[in-house]
Amino acid sequence: MDAAQDLARRWPSVDQIQFAVEEVPPSDPAPWERSVVLGRGFTAEPRAGLPARVVIYRRPVASRATNEAELADLVRRVVVEQVALMLGRRPEEIDPGSAP
Structure with missing residues (x-):
């Protein structure tokens, strides 16, 4: 994922986060998730041997983009939003060029 590689150059701790793409979000959304989820971050679970992870959901993201540039x-x-949540930062701090 190009976005994750770009962020890792600026924020070395991003290298510790695993990035994945799944087709759709699970059918059991969190109570605060009222709309279709585009991505989700999962904190590391060291006892289980699981790294921190960001998952992007392919179908919901692709359905909102009309061309390749919008998709990217x-x-x-x-990715920026999920990484910012994991690092306790604002998205603008993680990627100053990102649009709100």
Whole structure:
């Protein structure tokens, strides 16, 4: 994922996060998730041997983009948002060029 590689150059701790793409979000959304989820971050679970992970959901993201440029931009925004949440930062701090 290009977006993750770009962020890792600026934020070395991003290298510790695993990135994945799944087709659709699980059918059991969190109570605060009222709309279709585009991506989700999972904190590390060291006892279980699981690294921190960001998952992008392919179908919901692709259905919102009308061309490749929009798709790339949306993926980047979702990655930035999830990484920011994991690092306790604002998205603008993680990627100053990202649009809100």
